[in-house]
Amino acid sequence: MHLTQGTFSYLPPLSDEQIRAQVDYALEHGWPVAIEYTDDPHPRNVYWNMWETPMFEARDAAAVMLELERCRKANPGIYVRLSAFDRSKGRQTTALSFIVDRPAEEPGFGLERTDFADRQIKYTLRPYATNSPAGRRYSHGD
Amino acid sequence: MATEEPRSYNGVGESKPGLDAAVREILARLDTELVGLKPVKTRIREIAALLVIDRMRREEGLIAESPSLHMCFTGNPGTGKTTVAMRMAEILRRLGYSRKGHLVTVTRDDLVGQYVGHTAPKTREVLKRAMGGVLFIDEAYYLYRPENERDYGQEAIEIMLQIMENNREDLVVILAGYKDRMDRFFQGNPGMKSRITHHIDFPDYTAGELMEIAKLMLAQQDYRLSPEGENALGQYIARRMAQPNFANARSIRNALERARLRQAARLLASSERPLTRDALMTLEAEEIMASRVMDESKTKTAEHD
Structure with a gap:
């Protein structure tokens, strides 16, 4: 199951060249880019781990690509996304956010139904990956 | 006519005569606005020529590996090293070698940390800031302190070397300082010396x-x-x-x-x-x-x- 989150979520995965072009676009608009990673794909998991600090001072996409490469190396086979922030209004607003790296195999989500009063049903979305403890959720071929 | 800045260096930017004229204009400005500095101007002229020819070669489908443009400016204070570095950033941008053409000026303090593990992120931060442009390291010899083997300067040098080698299309590093001290610096860092192609000496003014x-x-x-x-x-x-x-x-x-x-x-x-x-x-x-x-x-x- 291909996780769809953020911008471009229904497109096939972006190539490095395409990512670079998007970063260029963000930097041209003055949006600093941050790199985040996680192994919890739940859509309500908004707090991904930050890879270093957002690159407020980068002027060129090469800087972001350099960090992205380092992040991928340190966190192979889990989700990595880029977020670009528009601070022109005096608050941090996500202007662009897209997944750039994902596990080779994404088991997807289970839907849990809980009955309660008057035959009502509560639905819970549960990523299969989170059945394992953090750090052991996606084995990447080894 | 340089109506449009050349942005990419894979032959899509300006046409040949356009680029030619742009270079000529830059070099003419260099001549009128910078007094003296004969050897410096000669070298800039050569570099500009190389970049123009490389672009033409690429348009013709010939191999044109992007040259390493890391430089070392040596000379006494006030001989125009910083000024030329600023010009260099501008020239490289107009020639399409450098994408943003900004100049980041740093000294040892900006690169070297104060405790273990502090240097690498600090150096990388500076390098990232300079990407797409020119990194100017003033008094670069302070990075290397042979008398203190635990000095973190060495760590900064190693990180710089790595990025200078792997990302040479992304940034140009210019080291600057007094001649004799830079020579000593290079003696202690042969790796740095071999990665810097252009050693330019700034003579004193008459x-x-x-x-x-x-x-x-x-x-x-x-x-x-x-x-x-x-x-x-x-x-x-x-x-x-x-x-x-x-x-x-x-x-x-x-x-x-x-x-x-x-x-x-x-x-x-x-x-x-x-x-x-x-x-x-x-x-x-x-x-x-x-x-x-x-x-x-x-x-x-x-x-x-």
């Missing part, structure tokens, strides 16, 4: 060149010297050059700053009103002569004024 520089500086600020003033400045330059701590163009700039102060004081004190445009623009001999450098009795101690 008295005539300094006078030209002074006039250029004044013209840029809408000032000029009266004939007597020019005479006085000539004497001033000759004296100042013989003194210790002479910093070439920087000394001249400081002298002119102080002359401006004295001119302002003189004009305010004079009863002549209204002040003519001419009076506001002209620096007289007395502004120069009032300097301590011109005072025989104090020449030994004078370093400023």
Whole structure:
């Protein structure tokens, strides 16, 4: 199951060249880019781990690509996304956010139904990956 | 006509004659705005030529590996190293080698951390900031302190080397400093020396060149010297050059700053009103002569004024 989150979520995965072009676009608009990673794909998991600090001072996409490469190396086979922030209004607003790296195999989500009063049903979305403890959720071929 | 800046270097940017003209314009500006510096200009000309030819080769489908443009500027203070570095950033951008063409100026403090594990992120931060442009490291020899083997400078050098090698299309590193100390720095860091292709030596200015520089500086600020003033400045330059701590163009700039102060004081004190445009623009001999450098009795101690 291909996780769809953020911008471009229904497109096939972006190539490095395409990512670079998007970063260029963000930097041209003055949006600093941050790199985040996680192994919890739940859509309500908004707090991904930050890879270093957002690159407020980068002027060129090469800087972001350099960090992205380092992040991928340190966190192979889990989700990595880029977020670009528009601070022109005096608050941090996500202007662009897209997944750039994902596990080779994404088991997807289970839907849990809980009955309660008057035959009502509560639905819970549960990523299969989170059945394992953090750090052991996606084995990447080894 | 350089109507559009060349952005990419894979042959999509400007057409050949356009780029040619742009380069010629840059080089002409370099000639008029920078006095002296023969060896520097020659090298810049060569680099510009190489980049233009490389682009033409690429358009013809020939192999044109992007050259390594890391440089080392050596020379005494005030010989124009920073100025040329700024120009270099601009030139590289217009030639399409450097994408953003900004200059990031740093010294040891910006690169080297204070405790274990602090240096690498700090250095990388600076390198990232400079990507797409030019990183200018002033007094680069301070990075290497052989007398202290635990100095973190070495770590900064190693990270820089790695990025200079792997990301050479993304940034140009320019090291600058005194000649003898840079030589010693390279002796201790052969890896750095071999990765820097262009070693450019900035010669000291002659008295005539300094006078030209002074006039250029004044013209840029809408000032000029009266004939007597020019005479006085000539004497001033000759004296100042013989003194210790002479910093070439920087000394001249400081002298002119102080002359401006004295001119302002003189004009305010004079009863002549209204002040003519001419009076506001002209620096007289007395502004120069009032300097301590011109005072025989104090020449030994004078370093400023």
